[in-house]
């Protein structure tokens with residue numbers, strides 16, 4: 001069985017598993033109209049089709065027909081192709097490093113594993129300051145509890161392993177708006 005994305009004349013989109021490439025397209029489940037297969041969406045400058053993005057791939061067990069071997073291998077091939085493509089064109093992959101902090105000064109500029117912490121803090125602080133100048137109301141709301149004075153709050157910027165601790169510069173703003181360890185996912 002092969003999964004196809006289909007679209008009817010009224011632009012209803014749906015996915016159906018077909019026995020083979022030669023199988024007739026099923027009728028639209030919404031309106032009963034005739035459907036056609038939707039070609040893989042993204043092309044890169046005419047060189048190659050990028051195929052479905054990771055977001056478009058099935059995430060659930062149902063999405064791969066409860067483990068139907070053909071459906072699984074169909075998507076595994078797509079995933080492998082995608083991975084090769086992302087190696088060649090890293091911009092397709094986006095930033096998939098884990099987010100360490102996304103609150104306080106890092107709201108909208110998440111701190112990710114591998115970032116230079118001192119640099120990121122400086123950048124985020126500067127950006128926040130600029131935002132406050134243009135829009136004084138922004139940045140005043142804070143949903144996190146203040147961490148002043150809590151033991152360990154200022155010790156390591158964002159709960160990083162001690163090896164990655166910024167050595168010299170620890171801007172006080174970072175300590176003040178640092179989320180608790182449990183908050184960074």
Ligand SMILES: [Zn+2]
Nearest residue numbers: 008012028031
């Ligand atoms: Zn339809």
